[in-house]
Amino acid sequence: MLRYGARRAMSLFVSLLVASLVIFLALEIVPGDPAAYMLGINAEPDTVAALRAELGLNRAAPLRYLDWIGGMLQGDFGISYTYRTPVAGMIAERLKVSLPLALYALALSTLIAFPAGIWAAQRRGSAVDVGVMGVTQLGVAIPNFWFAMLMVLVFAINLRWFSAGGFAGWDSGFLAAMKSLTLPAVALALPQASILTRVMRSALLDTLGEDYIRTARAKGLTRGQALRRHALRNAMIPVLTIIGLQFSFLLAGAIIIENVFFLPGLGRLVFQAISARDLIVVESVVMLLVFAVIVVNFAVDLAYAWVDPRLRGER
Amino acid sequence: MSLLRIEALGLSIHGQRVLRDVSLRVDPGEIVGVIGESGSGKSMTALSVMQLLPRGARCEGRVMLAGQDVLTLRERALCGLRGQAVGMVFQEPMSALNPLQTIGAQVAETILIHEKVGRREAMARAGEALERVELPPHRVALSRYPHELSGGQRQRVGIAMAIALRPRLLIADEPTTALDVTTQAEVLKLLKRLVQEDGMGLMLISHDLGVVAGMAERIVIMRQGRVIEQGRFGALAHPYSRALLEASDHVPARPAHDGQAPLLRVSDVVRDYPGRRQGWRGRAAPTRAVDGVSFDIRRGENLGLVGESGCGKSTLARAILGLEPVEGGRIELDGQPVFDGHRVNRAVRRRMQVVFQDPYGSFNPRWSVARLVAEPLYLLDDPPQGAARKAAVAEALSSVGLRPEDGARYIHEFSGGQRQRIALARALIIRPDLIVLDEAVSALDVSIRAQMLDLLADLSTRLGLTYLFISHDLSVVRNVTDRVLVMQGGRIVEEGATAQVFAAPGHPYTRRLIAATPRLPVSA
Structure with missing residues (x-):
């Protein structure tokens, strides 16, 4: 188990290194000089050159890369070109919204998908199964921003249970903050829950057809006991894979939903930074997201080994 | 009185006839061999006794197990019977065990499901059951996983699960087909010993007449969902039984070989x-x-x-x-x-x-x-x-x-x-x-x-x-x-x-x- 973990950690480190190089090089290649952008089209070339020197943009690329990496390791992400404030602080502020939102949506999606997937698998071919499959088909097909607007219409404008947008802030109390994240989280969770339900169902149906389920039934287990004790854990590998992918997506891919609900999250920050050529912010946020994705994958790999003893002794 | 008496059992799956008028019995302490080629209905007969049939299955006739007709029992009663009164061993030792659970937990589960005992006691009794199938815990620890065992050892675990509660009837469906000959001989010897020790009835299903002939007191020959003939091995007289016998020891006509090149x-x-691989490089x-x-x-x-x-x-x-x-x-x-x-x-x-x-x-x-x-x-x-x-x-x-x-x-x-x-x-x-x-x-x-x-x-x-x-x-x-x-x-x-x-x-x-x-x- 330790060796398996060490090998995974090694590959985690290599992935991070490669990802940071790719991100840095990609932003080197894209057109647009941040200094020129900041000063506007009428700026004098000397002024631009002075600003480039001030921002450190005139130094050699490898040096800037090393500075960037070294800074990040110490929690210094640089200074935003447009806002002139430390990027680390901006990201931390936005993460206070985006991370809880992603976790909230993931929790909702899992809480819906597990029972629904199990229920449908247990009653394969029944009206329940057909119903669950139909609803999840819809859930995958409906764009989440449209569903979000629909919810705003019903729950915010008509029923007035929730506010139509904005974030209350953690200072206003945990419940108030969570309440303002509820509609966005539901909108984000719906398609994810639909996908996860379908994966759960098909993974369970696969394992329910295995010989060891028949063996378990021959020992005297009821259908439900065989499912809970033997099928569920065996079906977890594909489900964990999807959960890992979904978390990464929820963290990074909430741009549209954040816009619909006017949430000051990471997605909106990247969106604004790209349009303002604030490359250092883009770089840092993208690196952070990549870091999150890779760490989540690492966690999923460790979870595989926890679920499946055969992986622990893997070569 | 017979332990298991199947009377005029018929089975159809989604309207398709699979078994017709199957009748056979197994007495306590008796080994009955059920022989047939693929599609003869021998496994379906066994699964009918367990009532573990695929979806869309419908049985008729009577399957009397220890005085009760299992065809009339409700699912709850059947769960009480499976593993307790009748145990079953399957063919594929590779896939018949849950890969994610230790062998100890899987054997102990049979006990935990049927009796109100603590986990510790169930584990101790699982150890005894494994000892009876010649897998003593000091040699093969209860904490081992199936993938760490050989095929023969896994099949012994399968048998231990089935006999942990000393059922009166054991059904073994091709228990040695996936094993090597020497392992097969050991597992057959083990089954025979368990029958003698417990006075258990054994229904031994196989496609291989050789396997069954040496073990069973009575043999049931099945073909296309029907029982063709049953009796002692030496008394089999039906043309199909004779043909099966001939085919299983068939010597094709071949001229003697004399080439030298x-x-x-x-x-x-x-x-x-x-x-x-060991470590990073070795x-x-x-x-x-x-x-x-x-x-x-x-x-x-x-x-x-x-x-x-x-x-x-x-x-x-x-x-x-x-x-x-x-x-x-x-x-x-x-x-x-x-x-x-x-x-x-x-x-x-x-x-x-x-x-x-x-x-x-x-x-x-x-x-x-x-x-x-x-x-x-x-x-x-x-x-x-x-x-x-x-x-x-x-x-x-x-x-x-x-x-x-x-x-x-x-x-x-x-x-x-x-x-x-x-x-x-x-x-x-x-x-x-x-x-x-x-x-x-x-x-x-x-x-x-x-x-x-x-x-x-x-x-x-x-x-x-x-x-x-x-x-x-x-x-x-x-x-x-x-x-x-x-x-x-x-x-x-x-x-x-x-x-x-x-x-x-x-x-x-x-x-x-x-x-x-x-x-x-x-x-x-």
């Missing part, structure tokens, strides 16, 4: 597999799968190669066919090396073909049979085209007893026996000198196997073919080969004329193999 020469062949010592093997096959000869799983016989076959490079030694066909430098020598390769065991997995399901059969033609420098190609396919199909029109069909339309014929047609189409038969008849029912063996003998005579017959089944090798090689741990431990080796085996391993092979009693 060697066709294939294998000298000092060594094949290593790289060892496990590797364990490589595993030597084939260790300095030398032998000849003479032209027109049928040479047998026997050994248990993992002995290296399939690796050797792949090396002969040029499918894998070797680390040492030479393999020559008619004086020409199979490997030409690091490349396979095509001129040699086209003179050798192979038929594998699995008639299901070795065909591309999206290709027509004609295309499948014609595939080896690419080995020729100037493959026939158009009408000539069609004629070659037709001839190959006819030579294995299929019709040329079958070429237009797809592989799923054929039975297992027909598929093996198609595999043979595919091998024959480029008129090879040597055909390697790697467990080619092992997955077939006895009567189909007998037909296939006759076909092979006939083709060998007509076309002057040479066979390398690789099998774990000694009784088949005994009946169809001229000479035999016995392989153990990558080495050939004995070699000689088949009749002689079987009559007077020289090596202790050969003696053990022959002793473990189930034989039909001579009385029948």
